[in-house]
Amino acid sequence: MLLNLKQRARNLAYRRNYYLSRIFRRSVPPAILHYLPEGFIVHTVADTGLRVVDNFCTREEADYLIENSRKQLSNSKVIIEGRAVDDRGRTSSHAVAFHRYHQDSRVLPIIARGAMLAGVPVDHAEQVYVSRYNDGEFYHGHFDFADNFLTDHRLCTMLVYLNDLEAEQGGATYFKDLNIAVQPKAGRAVIWTNMNPDGTTHMETVHAALPPRGAGAEKWVIQLWFRPYRMHRIHSVLPSLQTRTGKPLTGKEILPEGIWLHSETR
8 A cells, every 4th residue: 555655656746747737838939940941950070179050040041130230330349357348359340139128030040049059048148249340350369258247158159150251252260279260151150169067168269250351351240159047038929830730742842862752652
């Protein structure tokens, strides 16, 4: 009898959240999987600790961010002793694309993809900047973390390029201590860890934005940073695309290799 009671108690403890959810209905969060662009591919870059993601954002999203930011640009700053100040080592311009008082619903899917990869909720993101580098503009070697509120506790960086630059046009992101440079390509993101679970940081991630070269050359990027705690409340709503009903194939679709219309003879 006692053994039976213990078993029932264990079963009740194991299923307690199930029973509570039947009493207190909980909303299901949007599935970010539905917001991944076609061709979203994660590449491991040897043992550098970097990850490169192709098609992190779509061309349409990139074009929107560029055009929406172009009229709002101001001189980029650097953080010195906890304050944002002008510095000769950073000559780019930037605009805020998403922050707690201006939450652009068209930017939210991009942040959600980053949060999914970082393993944190969307509201753990800092405000999002779009940066532009004109011909000859640069950002000298720096870290994305420092011991102050503005840059501390950044778990990772996701630097997303919004336009293409050929190798001869420059504009790469250069990691001196890792002997690697990443060339801008629209939709591509380069991702690295800034902070470990024990609070230590990755000093090998010092990086520089090399200048684009040539008349009319531009480099556009956005930066996503995530923290282990909530930065602001998200007011914009990410529609739940998983509510759409799936439709059977008609035979007119272009399918990935290894997938075919079931009615076809194989």
